[in-house]
Amino acid sequence: MIGMRVGIIGGGIGGLLSGVKILGSVDADLYEEHVLVGYPKHCTGLISDEVLSHLGCGAKNYVLNAFREYTLIHSSRPNKELELKFRNTIYLVDRPSLERYLSDEFQCRGGMLHLGLKVTSIDLSETSLAVKGGLTKKYDVIIIAEGARATLTRASGMCGGRTYLVGLQALIRCRNVLESPYVIFGNDVSKEFFGWVVPVNERRLIFGLADRYVSYVRLNHLMKTYLTRMLEVNDLVVEEVFGGLIPTSTPCKQTLKNFVGIGDAVSVVKPLSGGGIYSISRQVRALEESLKANTPDNVLKKYRSKSSGLIKTLNVQHMLRKYIIRKFHSLSNFIMKLIDLEVDEVHILDYDRYLINPLNLNIKDALKILSTLLI
Numbered sequence: 253m254i255g256m257r258v259g260i261i262g263g264g265i266g267g268l269l270s271g272v273k274i275l276g277s278v279d280a281d282l283y284e285e286h287v288l289v290g291y292p293k294h295c296t297g298l299i300s301d302e303v304l305s306h307l308g309c310g311a312k313n314y315v316l317n318a319f320r321e322y323t324l325i326h327s328s329r330p331n332k333e334l335e336l337k338f339r340n341t342i343y344l345v346d347r348p349s350l351e352r353y354l355s356d357e358f359q360c361r362g363g364m365l366h367l368g369l370k371v372t373s374i375d376l377s378e379t380s381l382a383v384k385g386g387l388t389k390k391y392d393v394i395i396i397a398e399g400a401r402a403t404l405t406r407a408s409g410m411c412g413g414r415t416y417l418v419g420l421q422a423l424i425r426c427r428n429v430l431e432s433p434y435v436i437f438g439n440d441v442s443k444e445f446f447g448w449v450v451p452v453n454e455r456r457l458i459f460g461l462a463d464r465y466v467s468y469v470r471l472n473h474l475m476k477t478y479l480t481r482m483l484e485v486n487d488l489v490v491e492e493v494f495g496g497l498i499p500t501s502t503p504c505k506q507t508l509k510n511f512v513g514i515g516d517a518v519s520v521v522k523p524l525s526g527g528g529i530y531s532i533s534r535q536v537r538a539l540e541e542s543l544k545a546n547t548p549d550n551v552l553k554k555y556r557s558k559s560s561g562l563i564k565t566l567n568v569q570h571m572l573r574k575y576i577i578r579k580f581h582s583l584s585n586f587i588m589k590l591i592d593l594e595v596d597e598v599h600i601l602d603y604d605r606y607l608i609n610p611l612n613l614n615i616k617d618a619l620k621i622l623s624t625l626l627i
């Protein structure tokens with residue numbers, strides 16, 4: 253709706269992408285508490301081709317690497333592997349540079365970017381926000397994209413109690429690098445999630461770990477065990493350590509009055525991989541469509557209907573995760589079971605919707621997996 257004013261809280265990928273995509277049909281101000289976008293860095297940066305193309309042509313300049321398969325390994329089955337092959341290409345992007353690019357785009361298109369300005373509270377009945385220093389500003393619609401801390405979405409009642417995992421990763425310089433990513437399971441690695449190795453370029457990789465509690469000492473120990481001993485990557489030099497929270501709760505309320513929640517602020521992370529950017533891209537596409545409506549009320553109504561498919565998909569993925577954990581006690585035990593069944597290759601139709609589409613297995617392997625899940 254031309255003339256509508258939108259306030260955006262948070263200059264991470266959710267807030268910036270929303271801003272870039274909605275400018276033109278509305279005017280927008282974006283508030284970011286840090287003086288730089290993209291920092292503190294926390295994300296690995298793996299996205300699908302579908303998400304990359306939604307980010308826009310310029311985003312391709314920030315691609316560091318591309319993959320068509322992952323290898324799953326388990327600490328209790330050192331000589332076995334499970335290959336996951338994707339229908340689409342998975343890209344590794346440089347998140348801080350991508351966010352700088354999006355913030356430039358936002359400003360070029362006429363958006364007002366307020367850096368170093370923290371939003372301290374919101375008023376649901378006035379559709380207003382207050383920033384540090386006391387200034388209050390009213391809008392027609394406010395987007396909350398404040399990330400995993402979710403201070404405002406919790407205070408407003410959009411989100412209830414939330415659960416998290418902590419993700420910690422290291423950018424490592426090394427002598428030899430792997431061809432494609434590895435996902436590492438095992439109780440010594442992570443009780444609740446997994447570890448990962450992602451090649452960045454011919455001299456660098458990211459080694460990461462997510463669990464209820466993680467520490468640099470544990471990351472360092474696992475790095476040596478898995479990179480040096482198991483994957484034979486040598487001469488490791490840690491260049492940078494970074495990480496953050498991964499929300500694991502089911503999606504929160506997506507809208508409240510004239511407020512819309514985007515990204516980690518409303519817990520739309522994929523529960524089996526921890527990836528959040530795909531859901532953000534889907535939410536922003538729903539927002540772009542909805543802002544064509546003629547009143548804020550209709551925008552919100554349209555957004556709820558357009559984003560409901562994503563929320564249903566995420567809820568089904570949460571149910572599957574719960575089912576796997578109830579039956580096998582951990583994700584890691586489930587993967588061990590698959591490895592024991594000697595299913596050594598799984599062709600997944602789609603990286604983003606992995607568990608919603610059927611797995612493209614041959615009949616024998618599909619029956620093996622089904623019988624494990626159902627017995």
Ligand SMILES: Cc1cc2nc3c(=O)[nH]c(=O)nc-3n(C[C@H](O)[C@H](O)[C@H](O)COP(=O)(O)OP(=O)(O)OC[C@H]3O[C@@H](n4cnc5c(N)ncnc54)[C@H](O)[C@@H]3O)c2cc1C
Nearest residue numbers: 262264266285295296297298371399419515516527528529
């Ligand atoms: C270790 C790790 C690895 C990950 N790897 C991947 C991956 O490979 N692929 C993937 O898809 N996802 C990944 N994710 C998830 C992904 O990073 C998040 O889903 C995504 O960054 C969420 O974006 P966002 O915009 O919602 O929040 P954020 O990126 O956290 O941005 C929120 C912004 O809001 C600002 N802010 C907060 N409060 C206020 C306030 N009151 N006023 C003003 N500004 C405020 C913050 O400073 C921040 O800049 C990973 C997460 C972690 C922790």
